[in-house]
Amino acid sequence: MPFLKNCWYLAAWGEEIPAGGMMARQIAGEHVLFIRDDDGNVAAVSETCPHRFAPLGMGSCSHGVVTCPYHGIRFDMAGKCVENPHGPISSALKLKSFSTAERHSAIWLWLGDENPDENMIPNYDFIDRTAPDARVKGYLHSRADYRLMVDNIMDLTHADYLHATSLGGGINTRAKAQAERDNDKIKITWTAMNDQLAPLHAQILGSDLGDFYNQVIWEAPGNMVQRILLSRPGQLETAGMDSLTCHVMTPETEASTHYFFCHTSDAVSAHPEIAPGVRAGLVAAFADEDAPMLAAQTRRIAGADFWSLKPALLPSDKGAVLARRELDALLAKEGAMA
Ligand code: FES
Numbered sequence: 058m059p060f061l062k063n064c065w066y067l068a069a070w071g072e073e074i075p076a077g078g079m080m081a082r083q084i085a086g087e088h089v090l091f092i093r094d095d096d097g098n099v100a101a102v103s104e105t106c107p108h109r110f111a112p113l114g115m116g117s118c119s120h121g122v123v124t125c126p127y128h129g130i131r132f133d134m135a136g137k138c139v140e141n142p143h144g145p146i147s148s149a150l151k152l153k154s155f156s157t158a159e160r161h162s163a164i165w166l167w168l169g170d171e172n173p174d175e176n177m178i179p180n181y182d183f184i185d186r187t188a189p190d191a192r193v194k195g196y197l198h199s200r201a202d203y204r205l206m207v208d209n210i211m212d213l214t215h216a217d218y219l220h221a222t223s224l225g226g227g228i229n230t231r232a233k234a235q236a237e238r239d240n241d242k243i244k245i246t247w248t249a250m251n252d253q254l255a256p257l258h259a260q261i262l263g264s265d266l267g268d269f270y271n272q273v274i275w276e277a278p279g280n281m282v283q284r285i286l287l288s289r290p291g292q293l294e295t296a297g298m299d300s301l302t303c304h305v306m307t308p309e310t311e312a313s314t315h316y317f318f319c320h321t322s323d324a325v326s327a328h329p330e331i332a333p334g335v336r337a338g339l340v341a342a343f344a345d346e347d348a349p350m351l352a353a354q355t356r357r358i359a360g361a362d363f364w365s366l367k368p369a370l371l372p373s374d375k376g377a378v379l380a381r382r383e384l385d386a387l388l389a390k391e392g393a394m395a
Pocket residue numbers: 106107108109110111125126127128129130
């Protein structure tokens with residue numbers, strides 16, 4: 058299996074699950090139903106009815122109780138059957154339940170058998186520190202392998218080609234890149250000084266030339282946080298524009314991914330009215346440029362083991378390769394324990 062189980066998956070932004078409502082989403086191959094009660098508490102259970110396997114997400118939810126749309130059996134938030142209109146409540150009438158946590162305005166899900174450790178939830182407290190109207194948040198569905206989506210963020214030289222007229226132009230390839238392990242995280246940093254900025258950055262800064270610092274830190278399985286500092290030449294330390302963005306690639310199936318992002322910056326915090334425009338730009342870059350490529354790669358690889366295809370390795374792949382190796386090691390460890 059290409060999925061880790063004993064880890065926290067970002068499964069939804071908190072606002073995707075309304076009070077008293079529910080939402081079905083497949084996470085790492087598992088069909089999961091997220092339920093929020095009237096008090097705001099969230100729980101997660103299997104979304105498949107144990108009777109004839111109807112998707113419970115097609116049913117209804119009221120005060121934390123879910124009704125199967127097919128024959129009306131009802132389950133509570135713990136997955137316990139609370140009503141069977143057709144007979145006794147047998148022990149087979151229950152739903153598997155999963156641990157959840159709500160943090161950084163997101164719902165995190167634990168699918169594994171090991172005890173969930175909330176200290177393992179990635180620290181995205183920059184979201185909490187940012188006013189809600191200055192958070193440029195989004196969710197995008199992608200028909201791509203989540204590991205290719207991680208490669209995409211861990212090797213931003215692609216921006217010079219795939220996003221040539223916005224985030225590219227050559228600076229990402231010219232920048233000095235340094236990839237390294239930091240305990241169980243992988244960190245890659247690109248720096249370019251007094252260089253021709255990407256068109257979008259030149260526009261934001263009002264200067265074609267500038268200093269550029271771009272860092273991505275990955276942690277398993279597909280959680281990345283990116284910091285970009287941007288300034289006129291020589292001013293990075295004193296007057297740099299600062300932004301933090303999380304890019305979270307949560308696998309849906311082996312060939313599809315939930316992409317969650319939240320971008321914050323001092324510019325958007327100072328002028329929250331620009332948030333919708335920034336959001337539209339980020340969504341367009343991904344949806345129009347990255348997503349078609351990632352889906353095409355996924356179709357071309359067609360489920361084959363990535364390493365068995367003997368991919369050509371370039372120096373610019375170092376961060377992505379370190380992340381894949383770390384993930385492979387964790388998957389092997391879980392496989393050995395199973
Ligand atoms: S399939 Fe759910 S009650 Fe029959």
